[in-house]
Amino acid sequence: MKVISDVGPCAILGLGLIGGSIARDLAVRNVRVFGFDTDAQTLSAARRARVISRVVDESLEQLREARMVILAVPVDAAADLLTRAAPFLGNATLITDVGSTKGAIVARAQALGLGAKFVGSHPLAGDHRSGWAASRRALFLRAKVFVCPTRTSLPATIKLAHAFWRSLGALPVDLTAKAHDAELAYTSHLPHLLSAALARTLSRANHPRSALGAGGRDATRLASSSPEMWSAIVAANGPNLTRALDAYLKELRQLRKAASRGDAVAIHELFTATTAWAGPAPHQKT
Amino acid sequence: MKVISDVGPCAILGLGLIGGSIARDLAVRNVRVFGFDTDAQTLSAARRARVISRVVDESLEQLREARMVILAVPVDAAADLLTRAAPFLGNATLITDVGSTKGAIVARAQALGLGAKFVGSHPLAGDHRSGWAASRRALFLRAKVFVCPTRTSLPATIKLAHAFWRSLGALPVDLTAKAHDAELAYTSHLPHLLSAALARTLSRANHPRSALGAGGRDATRLASSSPEMWSAIVAANGPNLTRALDAYLKELRQLRKAASRGDAVAIHELFTATTAWAGPAPHQKT
Numbered sequence: 108m109k110v111i112s113d114v115g116p117c118a119i120l121g122l123g124l125i126g127g128s129i130a131r132d133l134a135v136r137n138v139r140v141f142g143f144d145t146d147a148q149t150l151s152a153a154r155r156a157r158v159i160s161r162v163v164d165e166s167l168e169q170l171r172e173a174r175m176v177i178l179a180v181p182v183d184a185a186a187d188l189l190t191r192a193a194p195f196l197g198n199a200t201l202i203t204d205v206g207s208t209k210g211a212i213v214a215r216a217q218a219l220g221l222g223a224k225f226v227g228s229h230p231l232a233g234d235h236r237s238g239w240a241a242s243r244r245a246l247f248l249r250a251k252v253f254v255c256p257t258r259t260s261l262p263a264t265i266k267l268a269h270a271f272w273r274s275l276g277a278l279p280v281d282l283t284a285k286a287h288d289a290e291l292a293y294t295s296h297l298p299h300l301l302s303a304a305l306a307r308t309l310s311r312a313n314h315p316r317s318a319l320g321a322g323g324r325d326a327t328r329l330a331s332s333s334p335e336m337w338s339a340i341v342a343a344n345g346p347n348l349t350r351a352l353d354a355y356l357k358e359l360r361q362l363r364k365a366a367s368r369g370d371a372v373a374i375h376e377l378f379t380a381t382t383a384w385a386g387p388a389p390h391q392k393t
Numbered sequence: 394m395k396v397i398s399d400v401g402p403c404a405i406l407g408l409g410l411i412g413g414s415i416a417r418d419l420a421v422r423n424v425r426v427f428g429f430d431t432d433a434q435t436l437s438a439a440r441r442a443r444v445i446s447r448v449v450d451e452s453l454e455q456l457r458e459a460r461m462v463i464l465a466v467p468v469d470a471a472a473d474l475l476t477r478a479a480p481f482l483g484n485a486t487l488i489t490d491v492g493s494t495k496g497a498i499v500a501r502a503q504a505l506g507l508g509a510k511f512v513g514s515h516p517l518a519g520d521h522r523s524g525w526a527a528s529r530r531a532l533f534l535r536a537k538v539f540v541c542p543t544r545t546s547l548p549a550t551i552k553l554a555h556a557f558w559r560s561l562g563a564l565p566v567d568l569t570a571k572a573h574d575a576e577l578a579y580t581s582h583l584p585h586l587l588s589a590a591l592a593r594t595l596s597r598a599n600h601p602r603s604a605l606g607a608g609g610r611d612a613t614r615l616a617s618s619s620p621e622m623w624s625a626i627v628a629a630n631g632p633n634l635t636r637a638l639d640a641y642l643k644e645l646r647q648l649r650k651a652a653s654r655g656d657a658v659a660i661h662e663l664f665t666a667t668t669a670w671a672g673p674a675p676h677q678k679t
Contacts, residue, residue, distance in 0.1 A: 372624075
């Protein structure tokens with residue numbers, strides 16, 4: 108393959124922020140894009156925008172002609188959709204997904220006998236927005252993408268997954284599904300849960316979002332993410348996330364103790380270590 | 394007064410992000426600005442930039458000629474600095490500060506017999522940066538500024554404080570010091586503490602900041618704030634902050650319970666209430 112369009116048609120199952128953005132990027136690279144979505148208006152919009160050239164309907168049989176198949180539905184729907192799609196994937200050379208947890212989907216691909224042609228993917232390109240309306244070109248430019256093989260992924264499959272993501276400007280990084288889910292519990296799912304807990308606290312105490320300064324708005328930005336997508340992620344990664352949360356609670360109790368005593372020296376010490384991790388704040392040039 | 398320069402010279406004690414930015418704004422409005430700072434390099438830089446026309450030295454006696462005096466040092470230093478400045482404030486018509494907690498400074502002004510000419514101020518314009526190097530013009534444009542009177546602030550003093558902040562483009566809002574500190578514990582100090590606890594958790598688990606996606610970076614942005622400034626704020630507002638923190642811990646334990654069970658339905662319910670508070674996510678136009 109010299110360019111990604113040489114591989115053949117690509118079917119994208121789920122045209123939300125991630126799936127829709129992949130579709131837009133592939134369309135401008137002359138890849139024939141097939142689209143599946145449970146929302147008829149999304150399908151119409153994607154056709155009108157000339158992003159998808161063919162609709163994959165509920166039968167999924169149009170997948171037979173696809174050479175690449177990307178699952179881009181919430182993580183609680185992906186494994187079942189892959190099961191339904193499996194009978195039609197004989198022609199595919201790359202099957203992947205974009206979910207924020209990798210253990211379940213990689214295991215299901217293996218169980219379905221799709222291990223050789225499947226690798227899991229997780230592009231770090233989402234934000235608090237969602238849906239086709241939020242999708243856009245170049246979303247993956249310089250974005251890290253975790254690529255998680257099954258036990259039997261062919262080297263050619265992994266190579267093609269890398270080439271696929273690189274063609275969208277992304278930076279693929281190999282990681283096992285297990286290591287991925289443990290790491291993302293800390294780096295992504297934990298921040299999300301904390302942001303939600305803060306939003307709930309402020310809401311109950313009758314402090315509207317408009318009362319926050321820039322810092323508070325940053326800290327609660329994730330709270331406006333899709334509840335559907337995120338409740339599925341949290342449930343799927345429950346054990347890892349609970350461990351991360353317990354580590355966090357330990358830190359928070361230490362800070363609470365110092366704050367409740369008004370112990371500025373102890374607080375200063377706790378904050379200084381934090382600043383070292385966070386790195387120096389960017390300063391405006393004078 | 395028609396314009397702020399009619400009031401007379403303004404002394405700014407502390408030329409960090411907030412004090413330095415006030416100084417810059419006043420200088421371009423033809424106010425004579427006197428500057429005090431414990432850092433000699435900051436004073437030189439502010440003179441070279443023609444922002445301050447006169448240095449207030451450690452004796453503070455130059456304050457005698459100031460008509461407006463703004464304390465812009467960390468909250469644990471402000472009350473003592475006001476005490477030292479008090480003998481030289483006979484010519485002042487407005488004395489105010491910019492700290493993130495208001496109870497202690499308002500009480501000290503009252504105790505020093507400065508109640509009539511003092512009001513506390515707190516502009517919601519800071520961010521995680523600090524120091525003269527981060528100061529800039531127009532920092533207060535459309536920023537909310539809490540204005541907290543003493544028991545004896547003169548109506549003319551409150552009116553002048555409003556005029557002062559409006560001249561910088563800010564939006565003054567009256568609030569008692571007590572109500573201010575209770576509210577800010579939730580809307581500003583709590584988010585800060587949570588961000589620090591998250592940074593500590595990630596640091597201990599060996600996840601560098603570069604491993605985070607956009608959401609995690611947002612959630613930890615406050616962790617790079619000045620430890621000096623923030624440990625003083627947390628210590629000063631300890632009791633209010635502890636109450637806010639306990640409310641937060643209650644929410645977090647509820648989310649932890651649902652996550653540890655992998656209970657997607659319960660998590661979805663908790664997240665949905667959150668989304669309602671956070672408001673709909675902004676969608677990119679297609």
